[in-house]
Amino acid sequence: MSKVLEAAGIHKSYPIAGGRVDILRNLNFHAQRNEFVSFVGPSGCGKSTLFNIITGLLMPDSGSILLKNRETTGSPSPELGYVLQKDLLFPWRTVMDNVMLGLEVRGTPKSEARERAMALFELYHMQGYEKKYPAQLSGGMRQRVALMRTMVTNPEIILMDEAYKALDYPLKIALESELLSVVKQQQKTVIFITHDIEEAVTLSDRVYVMKAHPGEIVQEIHVDLNTDSLLIPERRLSPRFNEYYERIWRSIGTQPTPVN
């Protein structure tokens, strides 16, 4: 299998009074074609910083990012699409116009852009909402539209930073099931950033576990839930789920907080 993303020796620090503080230290990781790779770690371990480095929005102090063997450190790349926790839809554009945006900025003719966007409305069960405005949609629908806007440009690699964090549980697992079936069907590579261990185990082929202060990868875990199902509830009920959950929990080194 070929590596579509490769990162070597990523280091990032920020200036503080009297010196610098290490945020990310010597991160080495990769993703294979069609692989679903998650980064899981506690708040503040540098997940979003890492996300910004992979997307080229932020320059690391040292180290390199390679997409399909081409160095892209510090610069955006057309192979890469991303979805954030906050959906960042434009409120003054209709849902259709929001979805078409990614193609428009790339200079795709409007009629072609509309056609490609239209196909996604069916795939994501959003028919009938083309002319609505983001404010008229629920949070889950908005997040779907954000994903559609990313998918319409047909990126090879999709990067998601806590994209489903703000959603209630049933909606979250519905969208995750949908995501998994689309990315497996379309053979996409996904880099998924989360602090949610359950989410990481149910979705991923492989998980990098991070710790904080400084952010470092402490473990790499290959996940095999021994099921062909792409439905999250079924994956969650795999007898192997707990074993992976526990391994990640232990390697993060967190203890449950007592509830009074």
Ligand SMILES: Nc1ncnc2c1ncn2[C@@H]1O[C@H](COP(=O)(O)OP(=O)(O)OP(=O)(O)O)[C@@H](O)[C@H]1O
């Ligand atoms: N511009 C900046 N200057 C200084 N420190 C920063 C800057 N941006 C982020 N940090 C620090 O870097 C650390 C990692 O932040 P980051 O947002 O990447 O963490 P995270 O793992 O995404 O957290 P969360 O799970 O809460 O989203 C934090 O301690 C944060 O305060």
Ligand SMILES: [Mg+2]
């Ligand atoms: Mg973050």
